[in-house]
Amino acid sequence: MLTLSFVTGTEPGKWFGRFRERTRHGGLEATESDDALGVLIDGRVQLALVRLPDQRLDPEEFHVVELYREGKGVALPGDSELTLIEGALTPADLEDQIINYRPAAHGGVDPAAVREALQIVAANVGVAIAPKPLLKVLSKKLVVPRQLQADDVPDTHIALVWRRTQDNDAIQDFVGIAKGRTVNSSRQVAPKRSAREKTLAKQARRKAAAPARRATPRRRRK
Incomplete structure (x- = not known):
């Protein structure tokens, strides 16, 4: 289970859906917060989607991946x-x-x-x-x-942040999804299919490969 906090003003729902569909890390538990970084610092989540700059962020303690600049x-x-x-x-x-x-x-x-x-x-x-x-x-x-177009207003950026000591595959997969990595990427963890899913897929392939049967025309009665 990956736990994540996202700061108010972001709408990462599409990433959540892709993470749940493409990976098997036990799911995702996400909560919105006005202080997503504070939730991460307190140890309540593994990963945070935060707004930068934030003076509490120590780059020697945390990984930081900037995703986009806010208008x-x-x-x-x-x-x-x-x-x-x-x-x-x-x-x-x-x-x-x-x-x-x-x-x-x-x-x-x-x-x-x-x-x-x-x-x-x-x-x-x-x-x-x-x-x-x-x-x-x-x-x-x-x-x-x-x-607003104003040089005297500081720029803000949205970034994913997590502790260097807690890096894992689930975090890396979510970061990849947020950065636009596709399901075919070699770094993406592919969902494992059950035996039933494999059997159904095999049957579907056989059906698709089989030549289509021609319908025998019926004779008209005189």
Whole structure:
């Protein structure tokens, strides 16, 4: 059984399905958390899908595999005039706005604080700056998440992290799936078929290889 924690704002469901279908490691137990790295550090899971940067991460203690960079975003009240602007917003567009939340200078993001800030935005007060995928997951109907183009907002990345001392085949297989490795990869653990599954597959191959029988035409009665 592989245990995994994934940070709020990620949607790794397709990887979970592929892992369960392609491997036989006893299944997968996954839980969402605002602090997936903290769950890993506490020893409650073997693998974590986290948002970086995170100052607690020691690369000498953990393996880190970055998967993708998140887009920057800003959450607006639903009736804000800023929603009428086409394309990505810029800091100049937000000059007169109250900023209820923005990532820390070192790039850290607190999903719980973003959630609280969005409640204020929903009340038509100010905006909130955070990774756009996180805003899309947390925003309600009174809030509109938009793309933000801003050099002064730190980049964030999504990565898989696990302890170097706990590396195993199940983790390696999940990492491979997340990175796009196919079922035919030599590093992928293929599911073992039961005797019944092998027999049914053999029968199916024989049936497919057998020549099709031609139907004998019936004679018409005079």
